[in-house]
Amino acid sequence: MDKIDQLVEHLTRAIAQRTSRRSFLARLGTLVAGGMIIPLLPVDRVSASARAQSLAAMPPGAPAPAGMEAMVKHGNPEDDSACDYWKYCAIDGYLCSCCGGGSHDCPPGASPSPTSWVGTCRHPGDGKDYIVSYRDCCGKTPCGRCLCANTEGEMPLYRAQLDSDLIWCFGAPTMVYHCSTAEIVGVK
């Protein structure tokens, strides 16, 4: 439970930094009033870093795993427009950094979703495991650039907090998905 508590604290802090306290509490209240049926606790996915590392170890231009050719873009793990950028170890969607935004910023006019799911990615430079919040940017049609489908640790819909096929725009002005970001919440 300590780990979960720490993760909740990290996520809460991250969200609170970007939304007014009132709006955050209102959204939290909505979720609780709604039965808290799908837990919104962030989820630790240490193993997700394994895939990022294995992809990072592959030389540029190496064949992608069978069937994933069109979904995996190989590149420098320091390049935030590539699927194997270290923070994207468990990302699924269009990279906002290819869409006018950044690795943790929305493109102009798109709204950061206050809800997200969380992974843990190891930074190749300092070797530390960072807690990463995967937040969608919402309010425009899909960007369509730099599609990444990293499925390490991804679960079916009955484990919704680990399902990356969901439109994670809960609490945003609209449920229209635009692109995905990865935001460092803290060090594990």
Add this chain to the structure above:
Amino acid sequence: MFSRSLICAAAMLAIAAVPVPVRAQLAPDQMTSYKLGAPAPHWAYIFDSPSSVPQVSKVLIVDTDARKLLGQLNGGYLASFVMSPDRSELYMAGTFYSRTWHGTRTDAVEIFDARTLDFKSEIKIPPKRLLIVPKDNSAAVTTDGRFMIVANLTPATSVSVVDLKAHKFVGEIETPGCVQVMVSGARKFSSMCADGSILTVTLDDAGKLAHRGRSKPFFNPSKDPVFDQPAVVGATAYFDSYHGMIYKVDLSGEVAVAEPGWSALDDADRKANWRPGGWQSISASADGAEIYLLMHQGGEWTHKQFGKEVWVLNAAQKNRTARIALKTQAYSIRASAGPQPILECLALLESQLETYSLPDGKYLGVYRNLGAPFLIYGP
């Protein structure tokens, strides 16, 4: 300018009024809209989720024997497609924003005539629909055609119940911790739960909650999760797991009952890293005797890898009877109904449908230009 326009308009009217001289052997064309006949077993209803503009969903109806497009149906944002049991109507549960991509959200069940594909009417539902890359059990209709059940996720989970006969929204039923809709009777549906159990909801004749029953967990989601789009035949669901286990679950009672699972893999298969995967990774024959699994070779967490073979399993004997090597790797599969069933395989990246004869797996042909085909349904 006015007089010139008037003259032009008058000239056009004159042309329209006077039959154009035609060669004697050709009669003037009469423009109509085609109607569809009764659905044939080898028709495929293919859900194309346009990735650039998912605000408008498409279902393409294809005659897989003639390899011909018969028609198209439209729906709202990430819509859910369902057919009436008698195949007289088609439904799209969709989400709409008043300004397409922003504005006020409205969710509605849209009703279409299955023969003309004409829009007939709509029934508004609460703006809570599950919005996800399209899945085939995000909505369903009871076996008597009376109620449509639409999955909600806000992220609290519930369903919206629509009375298709009375043409009205009946109400919402909470499905705590459980999602999606598998219909197993005239007044019964089931959902999959986070702990590996099944929630079965029994409705009364008004479409309200009569009973809610939770099964025991039949698999361990943390160790080997089952895929969330099982093959449902009548009141029986066949689930496949990430590691190749098959579970048969009886959904006919007030509480679902699962048989012990069995593996589709032998030791050699496991050594060669074979496992199920894709989007619609499992299908079953109309009588439930055969199970079809889309298979690939990959390690852990390759559950969305495209499949290069379809394995045919005997559901009663719990063994493999055939392997069908696919010409193109597939993301979704379906075994058709009818006296001569065929295997229909969607290749997402190639935007095409390939068909194979059953049970021998002979390649029959391909139909292309299907957009981003995620799901395949049949009459």
